[in-house]
Amino acid sequence: MLRPMTRLVCLIAALWLGGCANVAPWQRTRLAHPTMNESDGASASRQHLHEVREGAQGGDGSVSMGCGCN
């Protein structure tokens, strides 16, 4: 029986080794669409709202400006 952390490492390793597709540069039109970017739809005020209204934090890859949220 694998421990949860071991399972997680295995999952990430599987994604790493088998997840990457060999996509040629000329096939990346859709990948390059601006709506595929992480920054699309991001908002400083929305991020702050979530920091204040939800007990959970992190995982969104953004840089926090900090706040006395709680």
Place this chain on the structure above:
Amino acid sequence: MQLKKAAARAAALTAALSLSAAAQSPKSKVRWDVGGEVGAYVDSDHVTVITPAASARARAPADGWTASGTALVDIVSAASVDIVSTASPRWTEVRTAGVLQAEYAPREWGGRAHVGGSVEPDTTTLTTGGGLFADLEQRTARTGLDYTFSRERAGRRDTPLSVYSLDLNRHTLTGSLDLVLGPATRFGVVADVMLESGRQEKPYRWLPLFDPDTPVPVGASIVEVHRLRLPAAVTERLPDARQRYALSGRLAHRFRDSTLVLWDRLYADSWAQYAATLDARWVLSPSRRFEAWPRVRLHAQTGVDFWRRAYRAQVTSGSVIAPTLRTGDRELSPLWTASLGPGVRWLIGKNDPRSMAFALELEGSYTDFRDALYIDHRTAVFGIASFQMRLD
């Protein structure tokens, strides 16, 4: 003093990183993007927030550097039940926050740094950090490792921080992995470990205490609480350390005329709070100049292990024995929130439609507090109007 020095060093490092990158190739073209937004929030607990924000970004793709900055002001006005229950009047507060970021990637690998902070009448926060990243497998994979340090100093309004302050340090280690799964699909994973040490309680947050045998219903009104409570009250007291862990996955797929973005986060911490959050957005592009989307966000969390709707106390011969750990922060209680709303964006650039854009978003949310005093739910409306322009 040390905090100011650290901030100055970090700012100098960020500026030097940007300037040295720019100086390497004076002929390379620098592209500028500027933007602004105004967010407005109002909820059924009599809280309103207006947030104007501005951002700018300079980048030289040929040289591999990017520098950006964001600044915002939160104007908060509140007469929530927590304020009214302590017989305090409505208050208005202004929070100013900003962040500077720089990134330099001369080859398949690069570095990035940031410095930011926020100032409120009773709280000051400084955040700084940096990291490394690498593009692998012909840029079909990017992996990164970042470290962020932040220091928060909270005090009492109108009392100098040198006289009274509560300090909180936070160290955050972030690992990220972004993969191309196919010609139209990306998948990313972000893992955060946040180690906090210091004082997190709010000095003005007073909690009512109750006799062990007095039943207190969920959402008991202010009048009811005052009728049931003991004459004594205590301030909030939280543990001095907290370890927080977040793991998220982001899947983005571009269909012919639309993009589906799913983001999911699992969260756990050493206060035994567990949470799951799902954010989904489906951007429809019916024409070159118009986009529209529905957005839904679902969040559910447990309460921290010392959360009590009603803290019980023993009163004996003039002294009060209350639980050592206690909080009145409703965001540490068990709750769930559902948010839903539309967004539209007009792409109005002359040659390239995306060189100028105007967007409107509206979101309604409902929060159910499963085990709290004063209110058992909250409804809110949040709207954003934003504008972006590329200066070539």
